[in-house]
Structure formats: structure tokens, C-alpha cells
Amino acid sequence: MATDSAQNTKLVAALRSALKENERLRGRNRELDRRSDPVAVVGMGCRLPGGVDSPEGLWDLVEQGTDAIGPFPEDRGWDLDAVLGGSEPLSAMDQGGFLEGAADFDAAFFGISPKEAAAMDPQQRLLLELSWEALERAGIDPSSLAGTPTGVYVGLMAAEYGPRLSDAPEDGHLLTGTMPSVASGRIAYTLGLAGPALTVDTACSSSLVALHLAVRALRERECSLALVGGATVMGTPGVLAEFSRKQGLSADGRCRAFGAGANGTGFAEGAGALVLERLSDARRNGHRVLALVRGSAVNQDGASNGLTAPNGPSQVSVVRAALDDAGISPDGVDAVEAHGTGTTLGDPIEAQALIEAYGGERGAPLLVGSLKSNIGHTQAAAGVSGVVKAVQSLLHGTVAPTLHAEEPSTHVDWDSGAVRLATRAHPLPDLGRPARIGVSSFGISGTNAHVILEAPPAEAADTGAPASARESGPVPAPRTLPFVVSARGEEALRTQAARLSAHLGAAPATDPGREPEGGPGEHAALVATARALATTRARLEDRAVVLASDTGGLTAALDALAEGRPDAALVRGRADTGGSVAFVFSGQGSQRLGMGRGLYEAHPAFARALDEAVDALDCHLPRPLRTVMWAREGTAEAELLDQTLYTQAGVFAVEVAVVRLLESLGVVPDHVVGHSIGELAAAYAAGVFTLEDAAALVAARGALMQDLPEGGAMVAVQAEEREARQAVARSGGQLSVAAVNAPDSVVLSGEETAVAALADHFARQGRRTKRLTVSRAFHSPLMDPMLGAFARAAERVSYHRPVLPLVSNLTGARAGEEVREHGYWVRHVREAVRFADGVAHLHKAGVTEFVEVGPGGVLSSMVQSCLGGDRGARVTALLGGERDEQRGFAEGLAALHARGAHVDWSAYLPPGPVTALPTYPFQRERYWMNPPAGGRVVVETGAGATAAGGGAAPGARADLTALGDDERTEALLDLVRRESAALLGHASPRDVRSDQGFLEMGLDSLGAVRLGERLSAATGLDVSATTVFDHPEPRVLAAHLSAELAPEDIDASQAAGGDERVRAALARIPVDRLRSAGLLEALLALDTGVAAGDAGEDGAAEEEGANTDVDSMDVDDLMRMVYGRD
Structure with a gap:
């Protein structure tokens, strides 16, 4: 026993040791994986002197040897006489690398008000636009990153924009507008990013240090994607004045990097942004790889020759650390984009450091150049600008010439190592390995950075498809392609x-x-x-x-x-996220030869669904359904399609397949309604039946109707239901009202003579009548002989509670537990189809999009008649008419998309590569805070120049209450728009759309307080910030205020206010978010007054309590609940 115990102890110890060793090895493998998975540059954007607004534009500039130095800007409120004139000008340089339109910004695009935009440092504005552009260039829809662990790493120096905070306008925006930390935070906030967000200030090396930090974060899995940027815009000439005092500026503003004529640096402006991703992720996502970040390092000069003096040994050290990080030797780098500021002290120190670090034994000399010779020293943006140039050099296989250095500096021993100044264009050497370029950036405070970039692997360089697409093989694309803009x-x-x-x-x-x-x-x-338009661009x-x-x-x-x-070929629209979607399923009469064949050939999801539906039906039919549906016109088989047995089965099968296709494209209904046999397809879509049970019920229904003796008639009549029923009662014949299709349209069905006589009665009154092409009188007493047999068939079917709101043909309202009983479907054969009531119910429930999914498009006109011309509700028929089926379906999807429905176009198209596209065309306006003049800060916005301040012009409550309802609402709408425009800084109330959300137009919580104060003063009402956000659009808020000013209608106004409030909440929140949160039904129940018990007695108490809780919430509570935020 003792021996066994000792052996067991040894065994346990050995196992523990083995497990620890395995864990250590796994950790080591993870570390190796991190180091062996390079970081890829997948997107870039830049704004630089010389009108450069793209990486391609930068390459054109440097390849052609362009000097972008120009005159000082005249649009910034600077006193240029003091800056440039006199015996002691503020600036020692009389030209510089300035950005064109530095004050211009598309504030509305980012939901920023004009006043806030004017208070924002232009560096923040540039970084917002460039982040968006860089993501688009990377083939990434910027809006798709919301909630992802995407990091933001921004390099900035101290901001000089705007007045002192103590002199700021009373808008509360200057603090966040000028804090450097907000630059990264604002990007993350605007795009909804959840990864790290850092602003780095190491002076001139800021953006390259930011790149280094982003690479480390990607390696450590702190983020999945990283945005890296840097920007410098000189809001005042202060930095020029300070460096002039230090005698560090070039007189003509040019950087003669490493040239014999170097006489100081030339300060410039610029901005750049990069998108970084791990190479494995880039390959999996199909993103084009522009370059790899093979290695990077950062260090500090420490106690050197002076705080601002460059330190050669530290520069050598940081280069060697980057080489070590990359795992390569010095001769593995072909060129260096140097810091190269053009100073007589800094350039020789940097050149000698490069010679020491890189200039040993080499197969080819190291080529050295500097972008600063073209555009000047862009300060915090210098590092990222150098990276953009270096990446372009790798893509073009060429090192561009450095200007103003035809004669190299005599303070450098160029013969002491294999380093050459690139005074002309040089091809990158072909040495049987990837080309590499180093980029250096040194901060005036002593922080140094060096990054080594590598040309991308050949298989990753081209724009490719995601890995899943490459593995799945080719899939045919539809003939008609959607190009979404x-x-x-x-x-x-x-x-x-x-x-x-x-x-x-x-x-x-x-x-x-x-x-x-x-x-x-x-x-x-x-x-x-x-595919690129569908997958790489935001849906605006x-x-x-x-x-x-x-x-x-x-x-x-x-x-x-x-x-x-x-x-x-063009479908236009404006997205409206309010309202919900109903699928409308047509019945008998919508069939046509060849229905579904076009979609079957073009869409695999439709083909699979139709095959399943046909297989489920064929075991109940004498002939295969597909051979009947797709028979050649004029053949005996083609005639079978009009027989009830095949008509109802075919319509059902096609509708099932259309719904499944729509689901695969992300188009799902909030409600379903059918017409006659269409309700069985709607019930299947709502989960009442399995496909097999639905097919058995449809086939039994059609077969039993088919077996009835031919005879009877059906006539559509222009008449209201009441008068039609009265006429039927007076006739005494064997007939009934079979359907109520619209408020003034019914169908009479029954014994032929009786139906014909009643139709003639209405025709003599000038009413429209139309005999339907049917062989039997459906929904009439002539159906009675089949009801017993159909009841027995229906008893064999299993029924389930609907998972979607299903509108009943029998009641015209939402169906309850009755659809789970076979007797309901027996009554469904015999009783009238209350289609008009069903559409009215859906309209009242907030449905604004009716989508007909049947094969013939026969219900759309009926739905339009039921809507009574309401322009807020739309009807879309996906199939039918004389259109090619594929084209018609694409047109229907396009119409839905244009009006705001979610359509997953990536699923419509086969997987594969994407192509490069133009970036977003920002609609910029001028926003600038000029320095204080006469004690007042002058703010220039797109609305023009205005002095800060202003207030509301109060109105007269008595005048408003004296107006009629419509006039009062319009007057209040004008008031709301006018006050909103004044608060936000718009030139005119016309710039404030009545249907635009306050949050969307840039009104924050402080702005809501101020708007409420102005409206309170103008109306005499108590208008709080909560009131503003509970009624989140100008028109909705105006309607609420109008109701408040009509005390005699207080009860009605309170009820209307409740409806209005819920509709406003719905308008602010996409329907798919409501549905996924389980809130859609509760909100719709509040909005329509539907009793919670309609969902079934067993859930009545629970739903009633849920609705009460929702009703007690304000809109912000609802928003937090939907988005899952505390």
C-alpha cells in the first residue's frame, strides 16, 4: 500500500509538471503567433499641402518632384501685416505648407451643429473625415464597426485654435472642441467604437508613436482593428512666432532636408489616417493589404545635449530596436523615409545615425529621402504622412526624389557607409525578398520612433474575396445587378x-x-x-x-x-426607420405560368425553398407541381394550372419560397396577412404550421374544392359591404359576400343566376362590376358540401402559436388562439375574406410598408385603396405584371431599400472580390473662430459670420391659442425650427428639417435645455429637455405643443400625446432593434390599444404588466432598454 501510495504521488506530480509545461508551451506558442502574424496597413487617407487629398494624390506630387510650399492663408483672421511685415515680423518664414480649406467641414454629415463645429479644432474635424475615408478605402463600411473593439490612436500637439476658454462663447463646446484627448474620443464616439482610444502628444513624433502603440495593441489582441492618425492645423501663427524666436525656421518655408543649403525647417500643416489589421484577419475579411508593419520601436533621448537637441546614439538605438522587433538585419531594409527637417543641427545627426545603424555591409546602398522637402514639416502629422508616402513607394516599387538637396550636406560623411541621398527617383532593388522601407520621426521633447514597413505578400496585395468566399467556389450572379448609392x-x-x-x-x-x-x-x-457598393459603404x-x-x-x-x-433603371427614396413592415400573401387569381422560374435560376435560397415546398406538396398531387407551373404555354399541362388543386398549391409554394428568399436577404416582416389561400401561406410564415402540415392542408383544400361540381360565379362589385349585404339579404338567392377587398369593393359569390342578377342590379346604378375567371364559387354556400371532409383533414394537422402577428381573414384583426383550432380553417373556406379590415388594422398598428409576396401582384391596388391615399404608407409588389421576374424582384427590393428597409445586398450577390470606389463626397462649409476683435469672438459658420450670443424672441400665447388646430401647429412648427436654427447656428429655419431628429441635427442635452427655455418663453408652456427628447423631431414637438395649447381638448390631446410619444420612440429606433429586444409588440400594443390578452389568455397578465412598465418609461429609458444599456 505504501509503495502504491508513493507511486501515485509521483504520478500526480509528473502529471502536474506536464500540465504546467503544456501551459507554458501554449503561452509561448501564443506569443510566437502574435509575433509571426504581422500587422497590415489596409487603408489610408490624407490631406496635405499642394491640394493633396488622397494617397494617390500624394504619390503624384512626390513622383513629379512638386514643391507645395505657398503663401500664408488669408482666411483665418490673422493680421498678416504683423505676421509677415515690418522690420520684426512675427514669422521668420514668409511661405509655408498650408492646407487649403482648413476651415471647411461637413458638420451635418457627422450630426454636429454649426455652432459646435465652429468650436471644434479643425484638427478634430480633419481626423473625423479622414477616419471615414480611410475605412472606406480599406473596404470597410464605417457604420459596421459600431460596438466592435476597434482602437483609435491619434497623434496631436497642443491646440492653438479659438479663444481662451474664459473668452469662449456661451455654447459649452469650446472645451471639448479643443481638448486633444477628445480628438480620439470623438472618433470613437462618432463611429461607436469600443476599443482603446488614445491621443498621443510626443510633439513631432506623435503620430508615429501612435502607430507603434496601435501595432502593440493589435499584437496583444487589445483591439481587432485600429485607426491611426495625426493632424496639425495652425489656428494661430503662435508656433511660427515661437520658432522664429529660436531661429529655427527657414526663411522661405522650405525644408532642404540633408542638403548643403539647409537653413532651418519650414512648418506646414497636414493630416493622415491609417487603418491597421492583423494580416490573418485582413486575409479572412478580404481586405486589400497595402503594406505590412514588420517592426517598430520607441525610445527617449534622456539626459542628452539639451531638452530639444537631437541625440544620435538614441536614434541609432531606436532603429536597432525596430530591426530587432522585425527580426531582420540592417541590410533587409532598402530605404528610409527620414525625419529630415532641414536644420543644420538635426540633419547631420540623423544622417550619421542612419549610416551607423544601416550603413554596414549591404548588397545595395540604403536610399534616404524626406517628404518634408516637398510639403514642409507637418509636425504631429509628420510620421503618418511619411508612412503614407512610404507605403505608396512600396506599391510603386520606387523611391521618389528628395527636393532641394542636389548638393548633399557637407556636414555628413556620406562615404562612411552605404547610405545614399535619393535626389532622383530610384527603383527599389529586387533582392529576392520583399522590399522594405523604414520611417523615422523624432519629437522635439526627445521621443523617437522608427517603423519598418514591408511590401505585402503577392497573394494579399490584390483586392480579394473573404476566405469563406474563396473556399465556397464560384456562384452565379443575377443578370440584373443592384448598385446602391x-x-x-x-x-x-x-x-x-x-x-x-x-x-x-x-x-x-x-x-x-x-x-x-x-x-x-x-x-x-x-x-x-x-458588391463593393453594397458591403463597403454605409447606408445613409x-x-x-x-x-x-x-x-x-x-x-x-x-x-x-x-x-x-x-x-x-433608377430607384430613388429617403430612408424612414419609423413604422413596420407587413408581408401580404395573395390568393387564387395571382397564379401565372412560369411563376418562380426566374428567381429559381438566379437565387439559390429561393431554389432550395421552392424545392422543399414542391416536394412537400407533390406527395399529395396527381402530377408533379413544377411541371404544371412551368409548362409550355398552350399545352394541356399548362391548362392544369388554372385548376384549383394546382392553383392553390402553386401559389402557396411560390409564396413560401419568396418569403424564405427575403429572409435570406434580411427582409423580415413585423406582421403577415393573406387573402383567402394566401392566409395559409401567411400562417406558415408566422409559424402556425410546419411545411409538411401546411402542404397537406393546402392540398386537401384544393382537392376537395376541385372535386365539387363546377358551377357558380364570382363577381367583383363597386359597393360598400353594408349595401352589398343588404342586397344579398333581399335577393333570397344562394349567394354571399365572399370578400371585402376595399372600403368600396366587395366580391359576390354563389349560384350563378343569383350572382348575375345582383351584379346587374349594381351595374344599373353605374357601379363597376367584373366577373372573375373561376370554375367554382369560393367563400359561398356552394362550398358547404366539402366542409366535413376538410374538417377531418384539418384535424390531422398540428397547429402552433404564431411567432409573428397574423391578421385573420375572418375578423380583420390580429388572430389569437383560434388559429390553433382546426375549426378556424374550416370556417376560413366558407366565410368572407375581410381583407380591407385587415389592412386597416395593420395601418393603425403602424405598418408603413406593405410588401406583396404573391406571384401576380394582384393585391397591391387593393391595399392602396384601403390606405385611402396616405402618403406615409407604401405598397411594393415583388412579382407580377409584364416585368421580367428577376428584374421585378430586384426593383421591389430596391424600392424597399430606398425607403429605409434593411436589405442585405451582400446576400443578394455571390461572394467574391470588391473593387476600389470613390470616397464619400463631403459637403463642406466654412467653420472658424477668428481671434477676439473688439472684445468679441467672431464665429464663422456655414451660416456666415455672427457675433457670439443672441436669444429667443418671445411670442404671444394668446395669439397661438386663438388659431385653429392646423394653423397653430404650423405656427409652432415655424417657432421650433426658428429656435432650433438659432441654437444650432443655422442661417435659416429652412436648414432645420421638420422630420429630422434633434439628436441627428446635433442638439445635445444642454441644447435641449436651452431649446426648452426658448420655447417656454415663447409659448408660456413648461417645455423641459425631457419634453424635447420625448418628442424628438420638430414636427412631433410642434404637434405636442399645439395640443398643450388647446385646453378644451385636453383629454384628446393627452391621448394623442401618448400615441405621438410612442410613434416618436418608434421613429428613433430601427424596427429590427425593437424586434431583437422583444419590444416591438409592447410598443405596438401601446400605440394601437391592442389588449395584451390578444396574444392568448395564458399570456394576458404577463403582457399587461409588461406594457404597463413600458408605458411608465420615458423615451430615453426605452432607448436604453432597446440597446441593452443601463
Whole structure:
């Protein structure tokens, strides 16, 4: 026993040791994986002197050897006479690398009010726009990153924009507008990013240090993606004055980097942004890899020759640390984009450090250059600008020339190592390994950074498909392709279209897949463009979809959109996230030969669903359903489709497949309603039946009706239900009202003579009548002989509680537990179809989008009649008419998308590569705070120059209460828009849309307080910030205030206010968010007064309590509940 115990102890110890060793090895493997998975640059954006607004523009500038130094800007409120004139000017340099339009910004795009935009440091504004652009260039929809662990790393120096905080306008925006830390936080806030957000200030090395930190964070899995940026805009000439005192500026503002004529640095402005991702993730996501960050390092000069003096040994050390991080030797780097400021002290120290670190034994000399020779020293943006240039050099295989250095500095021993100044363009050497370029950036406070970039692997360089697409193999694309374009504002949408058309026209023939129109590769190129538009661009409010199958049709429609002309291939709309969606299922009479065949050929999801439905039905039918549906016209089989047995089965099968296709595209209903046999398809969609049970019930229904003797008639009559029923009662014949299709449209059904006589009665009164092409009189007493047999068939079916609100044909209201009983479906055969009541119920419940999913498009006109011309509700027929089926379906999806429905276009198109696209056309306006003049800060916005301050002009409550309801509401709407415009800094109330959310237009909580105060003063009402946000659009708020000013209608106004409040909440929250949170039904019940018990007796008490809780919440509580925030 003792021996066994000792052996067991040894065994346990050995196991423990082995487990610890395994854990250590796993940790080591994770570390190796982190080090062996390089970080990739997948997107870039920049704004630099010389009008450079893209990485391609920067390459054109440096490749052509352009000098971008120019005169001082005249639009910043600077006293240029004092800055440049006199015997002792503030600035020792008389030119510089200044940005054009540094004051310009698209505030509305980012939901920022004009006043806040004017208070924002232009560096923050530039970084917002460039982050968006860089993500688009990376093939990433910026809006898709919300909630993801994406990091933001921004390099900035001290801001000099705007007045002192103590002199700021009383808008509360200058603090956040000028704090450097807010630059990174604002990007994260605007895009909803949840990763680290840091602003780095190490002076001139800030943005390269930010890049180093981002690389480390990606390696350590602190973030999944990283935005890196840097920006410098000189809000005042203060930095120029200070460096002039230090005698550090070049007289003409030019950096003669490493040149014999170097005489000081030339300060400049600029901004850049990078998107970084682990290489493995970039490959998996199909993102084009521009370059790899092979290694990086940061260090400090420490106690050297002076706080601001460069330190050669520290520079050597940081280069060697970066080489060690990259795991390469010095001769593995081909060129260096140097700091190169053009100073007589700094350049020689840097050059000698490069010679010591890189200039040993090499196969080819190290090429050294500096972007500062072209554009000047962009300060905090210098590092990121150098990276953009270096990446472009790797992509083009060329080192661009450095200017103003034809004669190298005589203070450098150029012969002491294999280092050469690139005074002309040099091709990167082909040494059988990837080309590499180092980038240096040194801060005046002593923080040094060096990054080593590597050309991307060949398989990752091209724009590719996600890994899942490459593995799944080719999938055919539909003939008609959707090209989705969106923007914020009509002008931006038109500009977007113009830029896309020009881009397509200018695309070189060498692009992958680009061939002359009609060539075999044209369609593949178009698919890549459609896919890029669908997957790499945000879906904004103003929308258009071009449906085209060739380049000519696409560009013609884009040109029409750009010019404001209609085009048959163009679908336009504006997204409205309020309201909900109902699917409408048609019944007998919507069938047609070939129905579903076009979708079957184009969409695998439809084909799979139709196959399943047909298989479930065929075991109950004498002939295979597909051979009947797709029979050749004029054949005996084609005639079978009009027989009830095949008609009802075919319509059901196609509707099931259309719903499944829509689900695969992300289009799902909030409600379903059918017409006659269509209700069985609607019930299947709502989960009442399994497919097999539904098929058995549909087949039994059709077969039993088919077995009835032929005879009887059905006639559509222009008449109200009441008068039709009275006429039926007086006739005494064997007939009934079979359907109420619209308020003034019914269908009479029954014995032929009786129906004909009653139809003639209405025709003599001038009413429209139309005999329906049917062989039997459905929903009439003539159906009675089949009811017993059908009841027995229905008893064999299992029924389930609907998972979606299903509207009953029998009641015209939401169905309850009765649909789980077979007797309901027996009554359904015999009783009238109350379709008009069903549509009215849905309309009242907040449905604004009715989507007909049947094969014939026969119900859309009925729905429109029921809606009574309400422009807020739309009807879309996906199939039917004379349209090609694929084209018609695409047009229907495009219409839904244009009006704000979620359509997953990536699922509509096969997986594959995407192509590069133009970036968003920001609609910029001028925003600038000029220095104090006469004791007042002058703020320039898109509305023009105004002195800070102002107040509301109070109105007269008596005048408002004396107006009629409509007039009072419009007057209050004008008031709300006027006060909102004044608060936000708009030039005119017309700039405030009546249907735009206050949050969307940039009104924050402080602004809501001030708006409430102004409206209280003008109306005499108590208008709080909560009131503003509970009624979150100008029109909704005006309607609420109008009701408050009508005391005689207080009860009605309170009820209306409750409805209004819920609708406002719905309008603010996308329906899919409500549905996923389980809140949609509760809100709709509040809005429509539907009793909680309608969902079933067993859930009545629970739902009633839930509705009470929701009713007690304000809108902000609802928002937090929907989005899962405390």
C-alpha cells in the first residue's frame, strides 16, 4: 500500500509538471503567433499641402518632384501685416505648407451643429473625415464597426485654435472642441467604437508613436482593428512666432532636408489616417493589404545635449530596436523615409545615425529621402504622412526624389557607409525578398520612433474575396445587378453618383476583370462594383439604387441621378426607420405560368425553398407541381394550372419560397396577412404550421374544392359591404359576400343566376362590376358540401402559436388562439375574406410598408385603396405584371431599400472580390473662430459670420391659442425650427428639417435645455429637455405643443400625446432593434390599444404588466432598454 501510495504521488506530480509545461508551451506558442502574424496597413487617407487629398494624390506630387510650399492663408483672421511685415515680423518664414480649406467641414454629415463645429479644432474635424475615408478605402463600411473593439490612436500637439476658454462663447463646446484627448474620443464616439482610444502628444513624433502603440495593441489582441492618425492645423501663427524666436525656421518655408543649403525647417500643416489589421484577419475579411508593419520601436533621448537637441546614439538605438522587433538585419531594409527637417543641427545627426545603424555591409546602398522637402514639416502629422508616402513607394516599387538637396550636406560623411541621398527617383532593388522601407520621426521633447514597413505578400496585395468566399467556389450572379448609392443630403447623393460615373469611365482596362463593354469579364467587373457598393459603404438616409446589367446602363443611370433626371433603371427614396413592415400573401387569381422560374435560376435560397415546398406538396398531387407551373404555354399541362388543386398549391409554394428568399436577404416582416389561400401561406410564415402540415392542408383544400361540381360565379362589385349585404339579404338567392377587398369593393359569390342578377342590379346604378375567371364559387354556400371532409383533414394537422402577428381573414384583426383550432380553417373556406379590415388594422398598428409576396401582384391596388391615399404608407409588389421576374424582384427590393428597409445586398450577390470606389463626397462649409476683435469672438459658420450670443424672441400665447388646430401647429412648427436654427447656428429655419431628429441635427442635452427655455418663453408652456427628447423631431414637438395649447381638448390631446410619444420612440429606433429586444409588440400594443390578452389568455397578465412598465418609461429609458444599456 505504501509503495502504491508513493507511486501515485509521483504520478500526480509528473502529471502536474506536464500540465504546467503544456501551459507554458501554449503561452509561448501564443506569443510566437502574435509575433509571426504581422500587422497590415489596409487603408489610408490624407490631406496635405499642394491640394493633396488622397494617397494617390500624394504619390503624384512626390513622383513629379512638386514643391507645395505657398503663401500664408488669408482666411483665418490673422493680421498678416504683423505676421509677415515690418522690420520684426512675427514669422521668420514668409511661405509655408498650408492646407487649403482648413476651415471647411461637413458638420451635418457627422450630426454636429454649426455652432459646435465652429468650436471644434479643425484638427478634430480633419481626423473625423479622414477616419471615414480611410475605412472606406480599406473596404470597410464605417457604420459596421459600431460596438466592435476597434482602437483609435491619434497623434496631436497642443491646440492653438479659438479663444481662451474664459473668452469662449456661451455654447459649452469650446472645451471639448479643443481638448486633444477628445480628438480620439470623438472618433470613437462618432463611429461607436469600443476599443482603446488614445491621443498621443510626443510633439513631432506623435503620430508615429501612435502607430507603434496601435501595432502593440493589435499584437496583444487589445483591439481587432485600429485607426491611426495625426493632424496639425495652425489656428494661430503662435508656433511660427515661437520658432522664429529660436531661429529655427527657414526663411522661405522650405525644408532642404540633408542638403548643403539647409537653413532651418519650414512648418506646414497636414493630416493622415491609417487603418491597421492583423494580416490573418485582413486575409479572412478580404481586405486589400497595402503594406505590412514588420517592426517598430520607441525610445527617449534622456539626459542628452539639451531638452530639444537631437541625440544620435538614441536614434541609432531606436532603429536597432525596430530591426530587432522585425527580426531582420540592417541590410533587409532598402530605404528610409527620414525625419529630415532641414536644420543644420538635426540633419547631420540623423544622417550619421542612419549610416551607423544601416550603413554596414549591404548588397545595395540604403536610399534616404524626406517628404518634408516637398510639403514642409507637418509636425504631429509628420510620421503618418511619411508612412503614407512610404507605403505608396512600396506599391510603386520606387523611391521618389528628395527636393532641394542636389548638393548633399557637407556636414555628413556620406562615404562612411552605404547610405545614399535619393535626389532622383530610384527603383527599389529586387533582392529576392520583399522590399522594405523604414520611417523615422523624432519629437522635439526627445521621443523617437522608427517603423519598418514591408511590401505585402503577392497573394494579399490584390483586392480579394473573404476566405469563406474563396473556399465556397464560384456562384452565379443575377443578370440584373443592384448598385446602391447613398448620402446625407440630395446634393451629396448627386455628387456621389457623378464621382462614381467618372470613376467607372476612367477605370483602366488593366483592372482585374475590366474589359470592353460586352466582353466576358464585364459582368464580373460589374459584380465586384455592386458588391463593393453594397458591403463597403454605409447606408445613409438619401438613397438610390441603379438596376443595370451592363456598364452603359449603369453610367447612364448614374448620370441621370447626378443631373436630377429620372431614369428607368433608377430607384430613388429617403430612408424612414419609423413604422413596420407587413408581408401580404395573395390568393387564387395571382397564379401565372412560369411563376418562380426566374428567381429559381438566379437565387439559390429561393431554389432550395421552392424545392422543399414542391416536394412537400407533390406527395399529395396527381402530377408533379413544377411541371404544371412551368409548362409550355398552350399545352394541356399548362391548362392544369388554372385548376384549383394546382392553383392553390402553386401559389402557396411560390409564396413560401419568396418569403424564405427575403429572409435570406434580411427582409423580415413585423406582421403577415393573406387573402383567402394566401392566409395559409401567411400562417406558415408566422409559424402556425410546419411545411409538411401546411402542404397537406393546402392540398386537401384544393382537392376537395376541385372535386365539387363546377358551377357558380364570382363577381367583383363597386359597393360598400353594408349595401352589398343588404342586397344579398333581399335577393333570397344562394349567394354571399365572399370578400371585402376595399372600403368600396366587395366580391359576390354563389349560384350563378343569383350572382348575375345582383351584379346587374349594381351595374344599373353605374357601379363597376367584373366577373372573375373561376370554375367554382369560393367563400359561398356552394362550398358547404366539402366542409366535413376538410374538417377531418384539418384535424390531422398540428397547429402552433404564431411567432409573428397574423391578421385573420375572418375578423380583420390580429388572430389569437383560434388559429390553433382546426375549426378556424374550416370556417376560413366558407366565410368572407375581410381583407380591407385587415389592412386597416395593420395601418393603425403602424405598418408603413406593405410588401406583396404573391406571384401576380394582384393585391397591391387593393391595399392602396384601403390606405385611402396616405402618403406615409407604401405598397411594393415583388412579382407580377409584364416585368421580367428577376428584374421585378430586384426593383421591389430596391424600392424597399430606398425607403429605409434593411436589405442585405451582400446576400443578394455571390461572394467574391470588391473593387476600389470613390470616397464619400463631403459637403463642406466654412467653420472658424477668428481671434477676439473688439472684445468679441467672431464665429464663422456655414451660416456666415455672427457675433457670439443672441436669444429667443418671445411670442404671444394668446395669439397661438386663438388659431385653429392646423394653423397653430404650423405656427409652432415655424417657432421650433426658428429656435432650433438659432441654437444650432443655422442661417435659416429652412436648414432645420421638420422630420429630422434633434439628436441627428446635433442638439445635445444642454441644447435641449436651452431649446426648452426658448420655447417656454415663447409659448408660456413648461417645455423641459425631457419634453424635447420625448418628442424628438420638430414636427412631433410642434404637434405636442399645439395640443398643450388647446385646453378644451385636453383629454384628446393627452391621448394623442401618448400615441405621438410612442410613434416618436418608434421613429428613433430601427424596427429590427425593437424586434431583437422583444419590444416591438409592447410598443405596438401601446400605440394601437391592442389588449395584451390578444396574444392568448395564458399570456394576458404577463403582457399587461409588461406594457404597463413600458408605458411608465420615458423615451430615453426605452432607448436604453432597446440597446441593452443601463
